[in-house]
Amino acid sequence: MHGCDDAAVVLGEGARLVDALSGRILEGNGLGAEISREAEVLAALPPGVVFARTGLDLPSVLRYLGAFRSARPVALIDPAMPVSALIRLVEWLRPAAVTPAPDGEPPFGYVAKDGHWVRTGGDAAEVHPDLAVLLPTSGSSGRPRLVRLSRTAILSNARAIAEVLGVSSGDVAPTSLPLHYSYGFSVLNSHLVRGATVVVEPSSVLGHGFWRTVAEYGCTSLAAVPYHYEVLVRLEFDPSRYPRLRTLTQAGGKLRPELVTELDRTMRTAGGRLYVMYGQTEAAPRMATIPAERLAEKPGSVGPALPGGRFSIRHNDGSETTHPKITGEVIYRGPNVMMGYAEDAASLALGDETGGVLSTGDLGYLDEEGFLFITGRLKRIGRVFGNRISLDDLEQAVRSTGLGIDLVAAVPADDKVVLFAEGAAKGVCTAASRALADRLHLHASGFDVRPIAAIPVLASGKIDYQTLAEQV
Incomplete structure (x- = not known):
């Protein structure tokens, strides 16, 4: 599939990173040099997957981009994960290293070196050459489940999202969601791939510091989940206070129809737009987005499949249909579907196990235009x-x-x-x-x-x- 030469494609011409804490701006050759420096640090580690403890900070973003440039597979790990849980994950998947190392003693077979936990006891688990990123599935319980994503899946989805949202080089997106969460991950990729600006802001969407950053850097879009929008509406969120903020995107669960209608009306009044989206980590992560101009007409829909993807509905007997108004499990097909799950260290060496087909576990139906309506979860x-x-x-x-x-x-x-x-x-x-x-x-x-x-x-x-x- 994709090799090292494709790595830089995640950065479109003119892409910029802004560190809201320091005001530092990285672009052009300066950004490229910082990414290359991170790639060199990763290259000095033993071969295999690297656990990258990824926060909302500039070093974390550069580390991910350095890994992508050097074709080094990384698992993006919540830096707030308790050390005990992190050690269990290390013992389970046997990565080459953990960086940056947390406080505390490294687990057996690892040594603290240059700010990392580096594997010393035996070889790290073998990794398939197409594997680029491991992401945890959201809300998983017990032993965490990691999704294996290829470079093809990540880049194809970033480009498709950018296309339907109309992302351009003039756009400025704040990091409103964790980067180890697939939605936040996709905001980063879909903007950088179009040469846009990403402002790295560590504070919460619900905090004053975040909105100071939105105003100061002229952010043009906001990505948030239903809980965020529920609270923002309670706080009487007014987009007209931020003259450049003209795009809201929503994913991460179903937003109640009344709130969709209210936010859509509010954004239209301010000359902006609201995009309701649907996805799963297993799809790198986006599968559908309803065009902003169709929201008022179809407030309960998440839209048609992204370019390159398609939906069908599976009956209880296993057959599939695209006929309208038939409810069943939503099936998605596209180039952005995961390779499979990382169930153990040996599974890191496996190739594509899904064939581009994802059984979502969601219940829904299609209308006459192929717009998808989600009605619930099989397991909820x-x-x-x-x-x-x-x-x-x-x-x-x-x-x-x-x-x-x-x-x-x-x-x-x-x-x-x-x-x-x-x-x-x-x-x-x-x-x-x-x-x-x-x-x-x-x-x-x-x-x-x-x-x-x-x-x-x-x-x-x-x-x-x-x-x-x-x-x-």
Whole structure:
């Protein structure tokens, strides 16, 4: 597939990096020299996958670009991962090195050297030549699952995203999401590949520092997940305060239709646009984007497949269809589909196991134009007194009760469902439980609606269902 000569393609002509903390700007030969310097550091390490602890900082971005330039496979790791969990991951996949090394003693078979943990005991796991990046699947529990992405998948998806969003060299994107999260990763790639500017800003979308950076550097777009937009709307977000901010993109879960309509109207009033997107890490990561001009017409849709991709719907018997209004598992085909999962060290040497076909695990249907509508998850199912119920549908039902509950998270609990309602009073929760019972004709004791001060979220901004399940 792609070799070393293709590495620089991730950087389009004129691409720039801006470090918001220091004000440092890297472009042209200066940027190239910094990337080459990082590539040399990685080249000095033993062969094999490198675990790159990747934060929202300039060194992390340069390290990734240096790895891409030198065709060095890297796993992008959350720097906040506890050392104990990191050591388990190291023992599981046997990387060549971990960089930068965390505080603490390195695991058996590794030595602390020049700021890295470097493997000394035996050879690192063999790696397939097409492997470029390993990314963790979001929200995974237990042993983490890493997605194996090729250079072809990453670059084809970056170009397709840039095409549908109309990204140009004049665009300026802040790092609003973690780079070890596939959505944040794709924002970086899709802008650099078009020669645009990426502003490396470490603070949260919900913090004042982030918005000072948006204003100071004239950021033209914002990428965020549903939780971020729920909170921003509560805070009366006004895009007209930022004259150059004219594009919002949303992925990382379903945004409630009323909020899509509100944000679309707000952006149109400010002369901007909202793009609702759909993807998974396994697709490097984007699969669909609805054109901004079609949102008002199809507020519940995530749009057609990206250029080069296509959708079908799988029936229970395994057959597939593209006929409209038939609900089943969403199947995606495209050049951006992963090679497979990294299940253990030996799997790093495997080639393409998917053949460009991804069974998404999402339920949905296509309309007459091929626009996709996601209706739920195959595995997001709970049982209430023996009745199978979509947890996503329950969350939407609570939001539509008119009780003022916007942020809600549902988790299964034996023969009932527990729903956590952020900021809701006990009386409101009781009313929500009764409303669900009336709607579904089941006893209210099957719907345990509980108040919670703040719903926990992952670094990606997605709801941390695992933590909530543990509370139950």
